[in-house]
Amino acid sequence: MQRDSPKSRLKMNIELDKLSNLPRDVTEKILSILPIKEAVRTSILSSEWRYKWAMVPDLVFDELGFPGVLYKLDKLVKMVDHVLFLHIGPINKVKLSHKGLKGTADIDRWILHLSRNSMKEFIFKFWKKPEYKMPSCLFSCQDLVHLELCNCLLKPPRTFKGFKSLKKLEIESVTQTQDEFENLIVCCPLLKYLTMIDCHGFTKLKIDAPNLRIFCLLGAFEDLSFQNTLKLTSIAIYLTANGDQRRQKPGISSNLLKLFDQCAYVQTANILGYFLKYLAVGDLPVKRPKPCLHLKLLRINIDFNDLKEVLSTLYLLRSAPALQKLYIRVRQEGQALVGEVNSWLDGNQNFQLGKLQIVEVRGITSTKAVLDFIKFLLLNSPMLEKVFVKPASHYSSSELLVRLSQFRRSSALVEIMHLDP
Incomplete structure (x- = not known):
C-alpha cells in the first residue's frame, strides 16, 4: 500500500488549518x-x-x-x-x-x-397509527415561534397559559377538543400565520387572534367565525364536505357578512371546495354594510346551478371595488336552473368592476348560467385586459372561444385566450 508523502500530508494539514481557522x-x-x-x-x-x-x-x-x-x-x-x-x-x-x-x-x-x-x-x-399523544412538556416551551404538528393528539395541561411567543402555527390531522382549540388560539397573542388541515375533535371554529395575518383551512366544519382579526390580509378556506347548512330556514343572518365583518382588510381571498355553499347561507341585505375595500384577488369555486351561490358571488363582487384579479373554477353538481337562469342579471346591471384586469375561468361547460356570467364580466369590466378560459373535458375549446368572441365587452383592450393545462 502506497503511503502519503510528507508533501501531501503537509498540504492536507494546511487545508485543514484553513478550515479550522474560519x-x-x-x-x-x-x-x-x-x-x-x-x-x-x-x-x-x-x-x-x-x-x-x-x-x-x-x-x-x-x-x-x-x-x-x-x-x-x-x-x-x-x-x-x-x-x-x-x-x-x-x-x-x-x-x-x-x-x-x-x-x-x-x-x-x-x-x-x-x-x-x-x-x-x-x-x-x-x-404511524394511532396518532402520537404529545407529552405535556411541549406546552412549557415558551420560546417557540413556529410550531408545526402532524397526526398528534393535543391535550394541554390545565396550567397551560398559551405560547406567548408563537407567531406561526400549522396543524394537520391533529385532534383536540373544542375548548382546547379555542384556548390554544386565544392564548397565542402574537400569532400571525395559522394553517389547519383535516383536524378532528371540533367542528365549530372560532378564531380569536388580534395579530393574525394569514389563515389557511382545509377540512370539514359546521361553523366558522372570526373575532378580533382586523389585521387579517389573506384567507384560504377549502370546505371538503357538502353538508346541510340550514339552507331552508328563513331569517338566518348571512354567513358571508359574518365572515367579512372581521375580515375588512383582507386583500386575498380563496373560497374553495364547498365553502361558497356555506357562505351562501342566510339572508343578504340590500345595502352592503361593510364593503371589502382592500380585496384585490379572489379565487372562488362556484356551482352555477345553485342560484344562492351565484347571487352570493355577485354580492361579494359588488362589495369589492378594488378587485383586480378573479379566478373561478366551475363546480357543476345539481340540475340546471330552469326559469331562473337569468334572474340574477336583472338587479346587477348597474355596477361595474372598475379595477378588474385579469379573469380566469376553469371547467367551463355549455350551461347558459356559466356563459352568462362570463358575458356579465365582459360587459361590466372596463379595465379588463385578459380573460383566460379552460372548458370542461367534454366541451370543445374552439367552440367556446367562438361563442365568447361574440359577446359584447366594455374594454377595448381585452383578450380572450385558451388556458393551457
Whole structure:
C-alpha cells in the first residue's frame, strides 16, 4: 500500500488549518447546509472539528438527511440520541419527520430533552397509527415561534397559559377538543400565520387572534367565525364536505357578512371546495354594510346551478371595488336552473368592476348560467385586459372561444385566450 508523502500530508494539514481557522459563523453556516448525518461526520476531520457539529442550531431528522434507514429504526434512534444529547449551545430549530420513527417512548424522551432548551421552531410529523399523544412538556416551551404538528393528539395541561411567543402555527390531522382549540388560539397573542388541515375533535371554529395575518383551512366544519382579526390580509378556506347548512330556514343572518365583518382588510381571498355553499347561507341585505375595500384577488369555486351561490358571488363582487384579479373554477353538481337562469342579471346591471384586469375561468361547460356570467364580466369590466378560459373535458375549446368572441365587452383592450393545462 502506497503511503502519503510528507508533501501531501503537509498540504492536507494546511487545508485543514484553513478550515479550522474560519470564523465561527461561517463554520456554522457550512454545517447547517449539510444534512445532520453528514455534519456529524465532520468530527473525523481533526480534533478541532470533533465537536463543531454539536453547535449547529438547526437539527433536521428527515428522509433527506437519513435516507435508506426506514427499516433500521435502532440506527435512527441512536443517531438522534447522539445528536440531541451531545449538542452544545442553543437549539433554534428541530424537525422530526421520518417515516422510520415509531417508538413513542423514544420520542417522549427527545421532546422532554428539547423542552429544557430555548427551542424556537419545532416541526413534528408522525406517520404511524394511532396518532402520537404529545407529552405535556411541549406546552412549557415558551420560546417557540413556529410550531408545526402532524397526526398528534393535543391535550394541554390545565396550567397551560398559551405560547406567548408563537407567531406561526400549522396543524394537520391533529385532534383536540373544542375548548382546547379555542384556548390554544386565544392564548397565542402574537400569532400571525395559522394553517389547519383535516383536524378532528371540533367542528365549530372560532378564531380569536388580534395579530393574525394569514389563515389557511382545509377540512370539514359546521361553523366558522372570526373575532378580533382586523389585521387579517389573506384567507384560504377549502370546505371538503357538502353538508346541510340550514339552507331552508328563513331569517338566518348571512354567513358571508359574518365572515367579512372581521375580515375588512383582507386583500386575498380563496373560497374553495364547498365553502361558497356555506357562505351562501342566510339572508343578504340590500345595502352592503361593510364593503371589502382592500380585496384585490379572489379565487372562488362556484356551482352555477345553485342560484344562492351565484347571487352570493355577485354580492361579494359588488362589495369589492378594488378587485383586480378573479379566478373561478366551475363546480357543476345539481340540475340546471330552469326559469331562473337569468334572474340574477336583472338587479346587477348597474355596477361595474372598475379595477378588474385579469379573469380566469376553469371547467367551463355549455350551461347558459356559466356563459352568462362570463358575458356579465365582459360587459361590466372596463379595465379588463385578459380573460383566460379552460372548458370542461367534454366541451370543445374552439367552440367556446367562438361563442365568447361574440359577446359584447366594455374594454377595448381585452383578450380572450385558451388556458393551457
